[in-house]
Amino acid sequence: MNLPIYSTFLIISQVCNFVLLILVAFIFFKVERMSGADDNRGNDDHKLKRKLGKKVSDQFSGQVNELVAAALESFNVQIKSEIGKISEESMSKLRGLSDFTQAQEATIGKETQFLVANNFSKVEKELEEYKKTQMAKIDHEISEIVSAAAKEVIGRAISAAEQEDLVNKSLERAKRDKFFT
Amino acid sequence: MIQSPLDKTAFIPFSNLIVDTQDLYRMINDLTTVQRSLFKDKEGTISDKSKDFLASSLTTVFTEVEKRGLEPAGDAKQQEFVKTLIEYLKNLPVVKITLAFGPTTNFLQRINTEISNEIGNKAVLDIVVNQFIIGGAVFEYNGKVRAYTLEEKLDTAVIALIKSEGTISRKSEVSH
Numbered sequence: 340m341n342l343p344i345y346s347t348f349l350i351i352s353q354v355c356n357f358v359l360l361i362l363v364a365f366i367f368f369k370v371e372r373m374s375g376a377d378d379n380r381g382n383d384d385h386k387l388k389r390k391l392g393k394k395v396s397d398q399f400s401g402q403v404n405e406l407v408a409a410a411l412e413s414f415n416v417q418i419k420s421e422i423g424k425i426s427e428e429s430m431s432k433l434r435g436l437s438d439f440t441q442a443q444e445a446t447i448g449k450e451t452q453f454l455v456a457n458n459f460s461k462v463e464k465e466l467e468e469y470k471k472t473q474m475a476k477i478d479h480e481i482s483e484i485v486s487a488a489a490k491e492v493i494g495r496a497i498s499a500a501e502q503e504d505l506v507n508k509s510l511e512r513a514k515r516d517k518f519f520t
Numbered sequence: 521m522i523q524s525p526l527d528k529t530a531f532i533p534f535s536n537l538i539v540d541t542q543d544l545y546r547m548i549n550d551l552t553t554v555q556r557s558l559f560k561d562k563e564g565t566i567s568d569k570s571k572d573f574l575a576s577s578l579t580t581v582f583t584e585v586e587k588r589g590l591e592p593a594g595d596a597k598q599q600e601f602v603k604t605l606i607e608y609l610k611n612l613p614v615v616k617i618t619l620a621f622g623p624t625t626n627f628l629q630r631i632n633t634e635i636s637n638e639i640g641n642k643a644v645l646d647i648v649v650n651q652f653i654i655g656g657a658v659f660e661y662n663g664k665v666r667a668y669t670l671e672e673k674l675d676t677a678v679i680a681l682i683k684s685e686g687t688i689s690r691k692s693e694v695s696h
Contacts, residue, residue, distance in 0.1 A: 478682060485681070493670070497620075506623075508656070509659075510631065510634060
């Protein structure tokens, strides 16, 4: 995302340098022409002009160098600043990612604990239900066994006279209930 | 066709001989034989015509009915009489009784009398012996079934006993 900004900045710097060079060259040519025009004034002035030209040239060259150096320094500073920003941003994002990961781990841990607890409770309930069902089944089976045994024993224990007496009582009950009417 | 209520009066001595379904089937079988014997152009009463093969108990009843003048004369009428008698006996109310023991004849006769009086008509007992019946009887009559036995009381007592025992044993398990 930051790469286009750097590219733009680099291009602008290059363009500035180029414009600066053109200006320097233009000034140099102007001075050269001016010195050419004054050739007729005499050889005495020639040395003076040369010195002056050289001085002006040196002065401009120094200024151009200073400007280029300043531009490079500014560029370096800005690059460093941008890199620093990117680095900081990356670090921030990494820290965020780390925090998110930790939060997720904590959430997963909590959810796992909840699920385990929930499943444990469910299994416990199922076991309780199973226990109750099995106990009821056992009670029923015991009841049937004891009942069958009791019937067998009682059936044998009742004499014929007692059987007849019980049938008579049954008949009396049926009559009271109006079963035959 | 023999007229009612005279016919019914003539049939009652026959139905009085019946206690259970075995008696009924035996009598119907005998009467069917008598019905066949009436085609032999013999003269006289039914007891005369069938005395050679008729059971003594039935001969006695026929004689009694003849003495009371309740039996018609002539083959066709006698045959109609026997046919109507068979139909009458087949339509007697049947009471099914399930008992835990094989009852004596006297006991069955007494039970039959009581039930017949209750119904207001001669009843035929259909006796079934089931050793698993506990103390009492199961009656079936007119599409209704009712058990008058000790089974229910016994089951309730057994369940109560098991529950109390179970509670005690579980309590002792918990205490241990």
